[in-house]
Amino acid sequence: MSDKPKEKPKPKGKEIRNFLTTNNEVVMSAAQKDEPRFISILLKSKEKLQDAMAFGITPAYFRNKSCGFFYMLMVKQFEKHNSALTKHAMESIMDRQKDVREEDKSNRKSEWERLFIKEKSDEDYDMLKQDINDRYLQDQAFTIIEEEAGEIVNATSNQGEIVKRIQDRMNSIQGVDPDEFSLVMPFDKGTELAYDYIQNRKTNPEANQGIMSGIRALDEEYYGFERGSYTVISGMTNGGKTTLMFNIGFNMARAGHNVVYVSLEKKALPLNVRLLCLHAMVDYNRVKRGGDGERGINLETQTAIDKAVIQLEDLKPNFEIIQMSQDDTLTKIVSKIEEVKAQKRIDVVILDYLGCVGVESKTVGRHDIDQSNVSKRFQAYCKRNNFVGITGLQIKASATKEIRKKVEKHGQSDDIQDITIQSEDLAGSQEVIRDADNSIGVVLNADSPPTCMYAHSTKARDNQGHRTVELAFDGFIGKISDPVSVADDIQEINASFYGDDINNMDDLFSAEEAKEKKAKNKIAANDVDSLSDEPEPKQEEKSNTTVGVKSVKVDEEADPLDKLFGD
């Protein structure tokens, strides 16, 4: 006979219930102790009751039926009268019950008193709340297993459908991601926190609350992007949205933040190539052309790229690209982001772009509502996880024409404030902008390739100005930055088009000047001769007859240029 210990048989079907119930006695015992303590705290504190309600706790959470009953009464009392369940309120409620025996009424009133005095402090409130939530999750999971276990164990076909159903039911368990974002902030606590915040801003102005974009013109407008905020960048097709999001994301990554870039349009590899070219400041088109010729990846370009690789290895910017395809749903996208989040903290999530995300709930004939729902969910996801969320949005075809017209005429000297993208120009639902914290409308100038990007703050929370700023756009490198200096450029540009002539302008008339000087000297030397009948100098005569204006002769006191400028 073998001494090998017998392996415990794997439970199946109804045996699972018995198995779990045996282990649940410990849990039941804990519940019987904790739930009355929890109720006791809620009876004494309206704020804690509000918090529990916001957390999502319902009477079903309580295994102790009496605790569930009291919780239900407290919630109703609060919803109706905005007050706690006091002793008087309890008595009043009981007295009004017609179908309840007097004995039961008296028992309830006594129970209230027992519960009220049970817990003296609320120190354990959070722990108790969490335990109650966890037990409720356990209950729900147990119910699903109890109902589905038999079927999955005994199934001989369609096992995939059964597993999917179990998966969906598990996913729909309430309270799995308890709402840690929602809170009720009492006024005194809020004031205290606000005051501390203001003092901190005063003493540490450099300690920015937001994450900077790396483009000064935008950072001065938005003071950085706050964690948990949601920014929508809108623009025309090929209007620079992706380039701007890419630049902002890469700047943030180089500044030390962890950025996740979700690309639904482009593959990860070309984006990484662009990233490398951007850091190396080389023309991406050289890579596209290929070869090692003068127009391809020549020696200078190769050297720049090699050095950029080495530097990026040192800097280690955290810029992770998630490649997905158009029409992938937000649930799928979020699950990919969660995979990254499981390995490291995420600071910024960029979704390129909103119009490509597949919708999960279809509203017939109203794609804008579906898109708005996707936007809301993404915004909520970023808010709860404290990410900076950035996404892109198209503008309407009808608005494109008007905006192009506005941009076409703008040069360096013009006021750019009339280049605007308003919320009504956006394709899809305006709710996307309405709910967003910030919105930036971008449009490129009329050059091909563009040399300038105008960014209009369509919406900026807490910011009075809806300004348009001008940014430099380099279509070859794919870089967006603050405007480069104009004065230096003019000199270089003039030199490129006009060559050395621009530096030798004084020499243009040197021969003529010499001739004129000689003529003047001759006239001066022959003063006596000038009293004869010789005609007046040709130039003066001709001017008088042809132009009929004051003499061409230069007046030594007045600036000759005055003649040229009508006044």
Add this chain to the structure above:
Amino acid sequence: MTEDSKDEYKEEQDKRDVRYKKSMLNAKLFAFNQRAESAGIPKRFVGIGPKPFSEYLCPKYHSVEERKKIINFIYGDPLGLNEKPFVVIDGGDIWTRKKAAFAIMFRLITCDNFAEFIDCRELVHKLNTFDPRDVKVGEGRNDYTKSVKEKNVICIGEFKRGLFSPHCEGGDFLDEILDYRFNKLNPTIVTFQEPIFKNNPADAICGQYMATMSKKEVLNENPSAKYLRIRVRMMDDE
């Protein structure tokens, strides 16, 4: 990061900045060429420099000193030209006037402006046309006026008072355009088919602004006009 690698990093960063500026500059040069083309400047007249421009100037009207100042003003003062709302060119022949105008237009383009050459006959025809069916679909004279007003730089080529009719409102519309451009300091270059002289009759058929610019002396009485006056000479070649 060690000190050496920090220095190396900084050096490489500086090189990258230089590459970026060079790339931006190349993009701008390319853009300016394109803007010149869309402005209507023929390729052979793009980038007329100070030397050929100096040869266009009429030596009988402009002294050496004046010519020097004109050249320095157009080519040496990068942004000053943006602040002169009107540039008036007359004299010489049609080719020289046009070349002078193209030279100044291109100079303004290199100051990051967009420009357009408009023939005066075409302009007057559009401004005189009441029936929108006679003009480009969707653009009546009100729309056209608005678009001309707001262009960065325009050149009205070969202005002639005879093109205007006392029975049409071309002059009023032209006044509207020039008044807006004067207020906004949007440069307007006008080449005159006929020479400007003091005895030009004062009339408002072509609007107050053009009437004023047609007569030099009257300008002194009208403080609102500000322009650069250039007379070109007759040249044998194109």
